Amino acid sequence: xxxxxxxxxxxxxxxxxxxxxxxxxxxxxxxxxxxxxxxxxxxxxxxxxxxxxxxxxxxxxxxxxxxxxxxxxxxxxxx
Amino acid sequence: xxxxxxxxxxxxxxxxxxxxxxxxxxxxxxxxxxxxxxxxxxxxxxxxxxxxxxxxxxxxxxxxxxxxxxxxxxxxxxxxxxxxxxxxxxxxxxxxxxxxxxxxxxxxxxxxxxxxxxxxxxxxxxxxxxxxxxxxxxxxxxxxxxxxxxxxxxxxxxxxxxxxxxxxxxxxxxxxxxxxxxxxxxxxxxxxxxxxxxxxxxxxxxxxxxxxxxxxxxxxx
Numbered sequence: 001x002x003x004x005x006x007x008x009x010x011x012x013x014x015x016x017x018x019x020x021x022x023x024x025x026x027x028x029x030x031x032x033x034x035x036x037x038x039x040x041x042x043x044x045x046x047x048x049x050x051x052x053x054x055x056x057x058x059x060x061x062x063x064x065x066x067x068x069x070x071x072x073x074x075x076x077x078x079x
Numbered sequence: 080x081x082x083x084x085x086x087x088x089x090x091x092x093x094x095x096x097x098x099x100x101x102x103x104x105x106x107x108x109x110x111x112x113x114x115x116x117x118x119x120x121x122x123x124x125x126x127x128x129x130x131x132x133x134x135x136x137x138x139x140x141x142x143x144x145x146x147x148x149x150x151x152x153x154x155x156x157x158x159x160x161x162x163x164x165x166x167x168x169x170x171x172x173x174x175x176x177x178x179x180x181x182x183x184x185x186x187x188x189x190x191x192x193x194x195x196x197x198x199x200x201x202x203x204x205x206x207x208x209x210x211x212x213x214x215x216x217x218x219x220x221x222x223x224x225x226x227x228x229x230x231x232x233x234x235x236x237x238x239x240x241x242x243x244x245x246x247x248x249x250x251x252x253x254x255x256x257x258x259x260x261x262x263x264x265x266x267x268x269x270x271x272x273x274x275x276x277x278x279x280x281x282x283x284x285x286x287x288x289x290x291x292x293x294x295x296x297x298x299x300x
C-alpha cells in the first residue's frame with residue numbers, strides 16, 4: 001500500500017532553497033509569486049499491517065528532523 | 080590519551096583526524112567502523128569526523144546518526160566520555176540528539192571552502208582551554224550545510240550557559256548568531272563546523288587547530 005510522507009520546513013525557519021527558486025522563477029519573468037517553500041516527498045510501499053503509529057514513529061525517528069521540519073502522512077485508501 | 084575515530088561510508092576527514100590525534104597525543108587512535116556495536120574499552124575521547132556520510136542522503140548526518148555504533152557513542156557521552164564532532168560529525172551529533180539545533184543548507188546555497196576567522200567564546204571547556212577568551216583564531220571550513228539553526232529559547236540558553244564555544248568573526252553561512260561550534264550541557268560534547276585537524280603543523284600554514292587537541296589532552300590529564 002502506497003503511503004506518502006511530505007516533509008516541509010517549519011514556519012519561521014528560513015528556507016534558502018525556496019528563496020532561490022523564488023528568485024529563479026521571477027528571473028524567468030513569472031510574477032505574483034508571494035513565497036516559495038521547498039520540501040520533499042517520500043513514498044513508502046507498506047504492508048497493510050503497518051499501523052499509523054508505526055509510520056508516525058518512522059517520521060519522528062528518521063524521515064523528518066522535527067527540530068526544523070514538519071511532516072504530513074497521506075495513506076492511500078482502498079475503496 | 081586513548082581515542083577513537085568513528086568511520087562511516089563517505090567519511091573523508093577520518094585519516095586527517097587520526098594523524099592529528101596521533102601527532103598531538105603520541106597514541107594511535109582506534110578506527111571504529113560504523114557497523115560496530117561496541118567501542119574499545121577505556122576511551123577518553125571519541126571523535127566523529129567530517130565528510131559526506133551516506134552521501135548526505137535524506138539530510139546531512141541523518142543516516143549516520145542511526146548507525147549501530149552511535150548507540151554506543153550516545154551511551155559513552157552520557158557516561159561523561161568526551162566527544163568531538165567536526166563538520167559532518169557536528170551534523171551527526173545534532174541528528175543523534177547529542178547536541179541541540181540543526182545544520183541547514185548555507186544561506187547563500189553555495190559550498191563554502193576557505194579559511195575563516197573564529198572568535199573563541201568559551202575558553203574554560205575541556206576542549207578550548209588552550210585558547211584565550213575572545214581570542215581570534217583561524218580555521219578552515221568546507222561545507223554546504225553549516226547554517227546553524229535553533230529556536231530563540233535554545234539559542235538564548237546556549238549563550239546564557241556559555242555553551243557557544245566558537246563564533247564566526249564575520250558571517251560565513253547564515254548561522255544563527257554566527258555560531259560555529261557548541262557544547263552540550265555537561266560540557267563533554269563539542270560540535271563544530273570548522274576543521275581544527277587541518278591546522279596542526281607549520282606546513283598547514285597555521286597551527287591554531289593544534290591547540291584544540293592539546294587542550295583536550297591537557298584536560299584529560
